[in-house]
Amino acid sequence: xxxxxxxxxLYGDDGVGAAVLxxxxxxxxxxxxxxxxxHTDALAVIDHFTPDGLHVIIDAAKMGEQxxxxxRFTPDEVRLRIKWDxxxxxxxxxxxxxxxxxxxxxxxxxxxxxxxxxxxxxxxRGLSDAVASAIPEVIATILAEVQRDAAEDHPxx
Amino acid sequence: MSTDxxxxxxxxxxxxxxGNIVVNMKQGVLEKAxxxxxxxxxYFEAMLKxxxxxxxxxxxxxxxxxxxxxxxxxxxxxxEQALGLEVSEQTVLLxxxxxxxxxxxxNVLHAYFLAAPDFLGVGSVFPLVGSHPxxxxxxxxxKRLANDIGDVVSGRAVHPITxxxxxxxxxxxxxxxxxxxxRLIEDMVPDYLATVDTLQAxxxxxxxFTRETExxxxxxxxxxxxxDGDICSTDAGRVDTADYLGMTNEFIVPHSTSKHCxxxxxxYMVGALARWNNNHDKLCDTAxxxxxxxxxxxxxxxxxxxxxxxVVEAGHCAMDSVAIIxxxxxxxxxxxxxxxxxxxxxxxIGATEVPRGVLYHEYTYDRQGRVAAANCIIPTGQNLAxxxxxxxxxxxxIIDRSKQDITLMLEMLVRAYDPCISCSVxxxxxxxxx
Numbered sequence: 001x002x003x004x005x006x007x008x009x010l011y012g013d014d015g016v017g018a019a020v021l022x023x024x025x026x027x028x029x030x031x032x033x034x035x036x037x038x039h040t041d042a043l044a045v046i047d048h049f050t051p052d053g054l055h056v057i058i059d060a061a062k063m064g065e066q067x068x069x070x071x072r073f074t075p076d077e078v079r080l081r082i083k084w085d086x087x088x089x090x091x092x093x094x095x096x097x098x099x100x101x102x103x104x105x106x107x108x109x110x111x112x113x114x115x116x117x118x119x120x121x122x123x124x125r126g127l128s129d130a131v132a133s134a135i136p137e138v139i140a141t142i143l144a145e146v147q148r149d150a151a152e153d154h155p156x157x
Numbered sequence: 158m159s160t161d162x163x164x165x166x167x168x169x170x171x172x173x174x175x176g177n178i179v180v181n182m183k184q185g186v187l188e189k190a191x192x193x194x195x196x197x198x199x200y201f202e203a204m205l206k207x208x209x210x211x212x213x214x215x216x217x218x219x220x221x222x223x224x225x226x227x228x229x230x231x232x233x234x235x236x237e238q239a240l241g242l243e244v245s246e247q248t249v250l251l252x253x254x255x256x257x258x259x260x261x262x263x264n265v266l267h268a269y270f271l272a273a274p275d276f277l278g279v280g281s282v283f284p285l286v287g288s289h290p291x292x293x294x295x296x297x298x299x300k301r302l303a304n305d306i307g308d309v310v311s312g313r314a315v316h317p318i319t320x321x322x323x324x325x326x327x328x329x330x331x332x333x334x335x336x337x338x339x340r341l342i343e344d345m346v347p348d349y350l351a352t353v354d355t356l357q358a359x360x361x362x363x364x365x366f367t368r369e370t371e372x373x374x375x376x377x378x379x380x381x382x383x384x385d386g387d388i389c390s391t392d393a394g395r396v397d398t399a400d401y402l403g404m405t406n407e408f409i410v411p412h413s414t415s416k417h418c419x420x421x422x423x424x425y426m427v428g429a430l431a432r433w434n435n436n437h438d439k440l441c442d443t444a445x446x447x448x449x450x451x452x453x454x455x456x457x458x459x460x461x462x463x464x465x466x467x468v469v470e471a472g473h474c475a476m477d478s479v480a481i482i483x484x485x486x487x488x489x490x491x492x493x494x495x496x497x498x499x500x501x502x503x504x505x506i507g508a509t510e511v512p513r514g515v516l517y518h519e520y521t522y523d524r525q526g527r528v529a530a531a532n533c534i535i536p537t538g539q540n541l542a543x544x545x546x547x548x549x550x551x552x553x554x555i556i557d558r559s560k561q562d563i564t565l566m567l568e569m570l571v572r573a574y575d576p577c578i579s580c581s582v583x584x585x586x587x588x589x590x591x
Contacts, residue, residue: 010204010219041223043266047301096283103286104294123200 001054001149002034003142006042006094012125013067013118017058019127020138029139030146042097049101054110054149056142059094060131061115068130069117070137072145075107110149114141160185162556164564170281172271172576178567179412180552190548192541192571194413205520205531210236210322210499213520213528220533224577226259226307227511228518228533229320234385235518236322238505240526242496247485248324251310253384254481255320256509257474258306260383263512264429264467264474265303267575268356269296272464275569276362292355299348302340306478309333324495331490338482345475346443353447356468360452363465364566368550369458370543371425373404374432375510381439381473382432383510389435392421398508401517405534410542417542418534424542427514428574429466430457444473460547463573467512499526513537513575537576544574 003024005017021035038044049055063071075098094113101107116138119128126132166178175196181189201220205213213236218229230252237244269292270282279285286293309329312319319327375386376395388396388404396404407416419425437448437455448454448469453462504521514536521530547570555563 008219010216039219039225040221043300044304046297047304099283100286100293100297103283104290104297106297123204 001030001032001056001146002036002048002050003030004036004038004045004048004055004057006038006040006045006057006059008040010123012120012122013116013128013131014060014121015127016060016116016118016131016135016138019132020058020135020142023135023139024142029143042094043100045094045097046101046106049106049108049111051106051108052110052154053108054146055108055112056145057094057111057113058138058142059113059115060118060121061113063115063117065117066130067117067119067128068134070134070141071115071117072141073113073115075111075113110154112145114138114145162552162560162563164560164567166564166568169568169571172572174577176571176576178548178564178571180548180563180567182552182556187549187552190552191412191545192548192576194415194541196414201533202531205528208528210240210522210526210528211497213531214320214322215318217518217533221577223263224511224513224516226255226311227509227516230256230384231507231509231511231516231518232520233320233322234507234509235505235520236507236522238507239501239503239520239522240322240505241500241503242323242498244324244496245491245493247328247488247491247493248495249384250481250485251325251329252320254478254485255307255310256383256511257478257481258303258310260510260512261306261471261474261478262300262303263575264471265296265299265352267512268352268464268468268471269293271572271575272569273356273359275565275572276356276359278362295348295351299345299352302337302345305340306337309337321495321497323497324493326495328490328492331486334482334486334490338479341475341479341482349443349447349472349475352468353450353472356465357450360465363459364461364569365459366461366547366551366554366570367458368460368547370546371421372431372434373420373425373427373515373539374435375508375515376435377439381436381441381470381477383474385508386510388508388515390420390425391434392425398506398517401506401508401519401534405517405539407534407538413541415535415538415541417545418539419542424546425539426460426543427536427539428463429470429512430460430463431514432470432510433457433466440470440473441476443476444469444471447472460543460570461573463575467575502526511536513577514539535577537574540574540576544571544576 005021007014007017009015009018036048119130162182164180177193214229214232217232218225220228319325371392373390375382376389377386405418410417451465453465502522502524507518517534519532523529
């Protein structure tokens with residue numbers, strides 16, 4: 001499986017994905033997972049897609065929820081849920097990246113996004129308290145996703 | 158002939174960051190023609206102050222997701238010069254490989270995803286996915302391989318971590334390098350030649366507009382200068398990088414939160430076209446053949462051809478990557494540790510050709526090895542005055558066309574420079590002199 005972080009750690013809560021990866025790495029929580037930080041280049045997510053395997057993407061997402069709220073959703077729901085992506089590469093956010101992967105037939109079946117509602121996206125700030133304290137929940141959600149995925153039967157491609 | 162014209166493109170698409178095109182002509186007199194940069198300034202240099210020499214490159218690599226590697230390498234070079242850290246030949250070769258991967262990726266993405274839609278008369282890359290899926294797949298294949306060069310050499314392509322002051326924390330394996338080499342030969346070369354064919358068929362969509370300006374890039378006696386070299390100007394000749402402030406002369410203009418630059422004239426150009434004009438004699442045959450096929454000639458003064466120059470040098474990056482890998486393997490990979498024992502604490506300058514042009518970082522370190530002062534001069538900032546001057550020359554030439562046509566020509570002009578406004582918008586907030 002792959003855990004892919006999107007976002008810029010120089011911009012406050014946009015760094016939540018990188019912070020989650022760091023925790024997973026430090027505490028050896030997912031020894032078999034490939035951890036990838038694509039920074040703000042959402043299009044690079046395509047480079048890390050494989051036909052088989054689970055992909056969990058962590059990103060700060062403006063969803064109109066309370067800061068620090070953790071929401072799991074699927075690519076189909078991305079257009080509806082992600083309203084904030086101005087740091088994207090030339091206008092490529094996750095929604096565009098999924099649309100492109102889909103249309104060239106390279107969208108994997110098993111992709112899950114874990115969005116965290118940011119409080120502050122300002123340069124040279126660390127994570128807000130609300131988002132920092134959501135990290136355990138993000139990690140629990142990833143681990144639950146791994147369990148759920150393992151319980152399912154996946155055809156090989 | 159129309160005598161009044163009023164164009165305002167708010168938040169130009171397919172460039173990185175927020176910029177507006179504003180053109181205003183009254184009774185045949187051009188009152189305004191400029192690219193307004195409205196993005197809020199970002200205080201990169203202030204962020205560096207007080208950080209240790211281990212941290213500087215990590216912070217600067219995060220300035221921008223698409224320019225990450227260029228900032229990092231430039232930062233490392235500035236730090237190494239300031240602290241007197243010598244690096245090995247293997248380190249230089251691996252860094253050159255990284256720069257090739259990053260330039261290849263950026264240039265290919267710009268040509269296919271940001272410029273090609275204009276040549277094909279569509280609003281974005283998405284219609285191409287339906288009409289030309291094989292072209293989009295090819296572009297993504299090339300991007301992925303370029304990205305993988307970064308992954309193999311630096312750990313992670315977009316947020317590289319193994320390059321540190323004095324060298325690398327991890328050296329790629331022979332097997333990894335051989336696999337990249339194989340894919341460059343078997344996949345990249347045919348994809349590159351197909352790219353040249355595709356662009357050749359579209360070449361007539363590139364506007365014919367000429368305005369000579371000053372072209373500034375690095376130049377090296379040894380190779381096509383990307384990793385290092387002297388500053389080279391078509392007006393001023395070769396200048397040592399120590400004099401980079403005199404070869405940029407930043408100044409503030411009211412319509413831009415990014416500073417403008419000028420040297421010998423009111424503006425100058427950096428980027429692939431400047432590199433081509435100054436260094437085409439150092440390109441490999443694959444790149445020179447592409448230039449021939451795409452009609453790119455020495456001393457080209459058409460800014461729209463910057464996209465073509467990017468594609469030409471992408472061929473060089475691919476082939477020279479093969480040559481660098483061969484040299485690394487011939488010499489034998491050495492499991493070196495980075496040299497991190499400073500021999501002095503002073504000021505150092507890093508100058509690198511990144512995809513959008515020459516990038517400068519200068520740092521001064523205190524006796525604890527912490528940044529006391531920092532200055533970064535970004536390629537897009539250097540091009541802004543030149544873009545404005547191009548617009549002033551272009552609008553009167555095309556004033557008889559429809560407003561829609563003129564607007565498109567102006568948008569294409571700005572996109573040809575491949576500007577990264579996010580990077581360019583920053584203000585110096587730290588006193589420079591010790």
